[in-house]
Amino acid sequence: MSPRQILRSLFDAALAAAQPERVVPLHLPDGGALPRGRVIVIGAGKASAAMARAVEDHWPGDPARLSGLVITRYGHGVPCRHIEIVEAAHPVPDERGYAAARRMLEHTVAELGPDDLVLCLISGGGSALLAVPAAGITLADKQAIGRALLASGATIGEINCVRKHLSAIKGGRLALACQPARVLTLLISDVPGDDPSIIASGPTVGDPTTCAEALTVLDKYAIPLPAHVRAHLESARGESPKPGHPAFARCETRLIATPQQALEAAARRARELGLSAHILSDAMEGESRHVARVHAALARQVADRGQPFVAPCVLLSGGETTVTVSGKGQGGRNVEFLVALAQALDGHPRVHALAADTDGVDGSLDIAGACIDPTTPARTLALGRRLADVLADNDGHGLFQALGDSVVTGPTQTNVNDFRAILIDAPDAAL
Incomplete structure (x- = not known):
């Protein structure tokens, strides 16, 4: 294979x-x-x-x-x-x-x-x-606040805290x-x-969270609020x-x-294929690009130093990262992760990766995620683009569609969050 x-x-x-x-x-x-x-x-x-x-x-x-x-x-x-x-x-x-x-x-x-x-x-x-919506809150209010939160980089826990109190x-x-x-x-x-x-x-x-905590989230990310929505939260009328x-x-x-069960199933499959498998975490959070750089550093340590794991092996992780959308691209936390990972790996010859959302939808597009390999940086340059520019524009989906590296599943009928797998080949071995 x-x-x-x-x-x-x-x-x-x-x-x-x-x-x-x-x-x-x-x-x-x-x-x-x-x-x-x-x-x-x-x-x-x-x-x-x-x-x-x-x-x-x-x-x-x-x-x-x-x-x-x-x-x-x-x-x-x-x-x-x-x-x-x-x-x-x-x-x-x-x-x-x-x-x-x-x-x-x-x-x-x-x-x-x-x-x-x-x-x-x-x-x-x-x-x-x-x-x-709660009494006095309109669907349009919820739509506007939801869009702003989704683009802000807020965690799912923070977003849902607000949702519950509206x-x-x-x-x-x-x-x-x-x-x-x-x-x-x-x-x-x-x-x-x-x-x-x-x-x-x-x-x-x-619900252990409060209206006051919802307001803290909204203020933290500078989400604009109509006066009646702020009054709803400040009065605690939205308490759960x-x-x-x-x-x-x-x-x-x-x-x-759960995500852990899905990662364990992937690890079993890896062992069937003769690879050691290491689950890093089922609950990773943070900006996708930052999480990717940590994964890249660990993959390099394995590939170049044989620490803390010996190649060939697979590194598995789950969780839900975030993307603060500031560019003109579609976002998508898994493709953003992969762009940053490819940039940090810089064409390392023994590292391949897949990142995808298990529901088949990464961000707002019906594309689960994508794959990268050692040729990704060079093929990106051949398109007249640089990985740094793709990342700045939050345009991972645009890049991987152009490269033909998108992972498209259609509706998977399940949803256990993000799935990331990094395959590290052994020195001088061909898989």
Whole structure:
């Protein structure tokens, strides 16, 4: 196998480990534990439609008893027989997502009883898809603030802190609406640390953050706020239900797929191919270009010094880096990482890499990521461009499309955050 084929094989193994068809059935109730009342299936996220399909395919009782509403990103829907699937916009919400989320809150989970079960299917992307603004806040307000935060370099935890305090459905409020039914939430994690209160802004779990913290985030990144939005936060009208609130007494949350599990699957695949594999972290954060330079320094140390690992080997990492968009490019944290990595490696002859988002969407484009190899700097120059200029313009997608090095998967039906693999060849060895 070529280095690029090896890297793609590792990425495919990571995706396979987090497929809803594989992980959802393990967490469904058995036939003897089915509820006496109704079973309402709700959810949001890029993997949520595939999760709903897995529920229908593996429900231990009569699937005709299932009903509900799940919201996913455009292009990520899959057909279901009993559960309604609505596609809407991500990462900035649109009217379609707003209407569906409002219907979920006001009708789908309305008038439930204590014998009913709400099965809530949540994955990354759910924050933008559950777009019901708090009273006095408009969808246009949320769209403008969201766009600014996404371009600011804020972490996902910071962004979701703000989202929760401008929402009528996130930050545990969906659980309040489901009372007195029992709520079982199945989570596919796309956030560093796998914190359920951050994944899709925690619609069914208590929120430990505050309005004051949301204001701190907005001020930190100089996000312009309409006066009524600032007043909403300063008055604490947007405060969310906290852990320990009685509404969560009948709520259970299970992590069913995580970035760590995906990285472990990739490591197993690497060992099958005769390579040692080293997971650096499943929770890396920071500016993509800075994270890339650290990875490049470590790859060089392995290749040139045999420390701390011996080549041939693969370095694996996950997490969610950020991009502060200041240029005219499309951004995309994985391609930004790769441009900076290629620049720092400067054509090192024994290092190849792949970085991609496991949902198939890096930034706002339907491109998962890309690959680099020792020829990337020279081929970039042959296009009349310099890696430094590409990085300054946040135009990784433009470069890798021109080079033919983009990784395009289409909707993967899962979302366990970024995947990075750096392959370091042994001296004088050909893979």
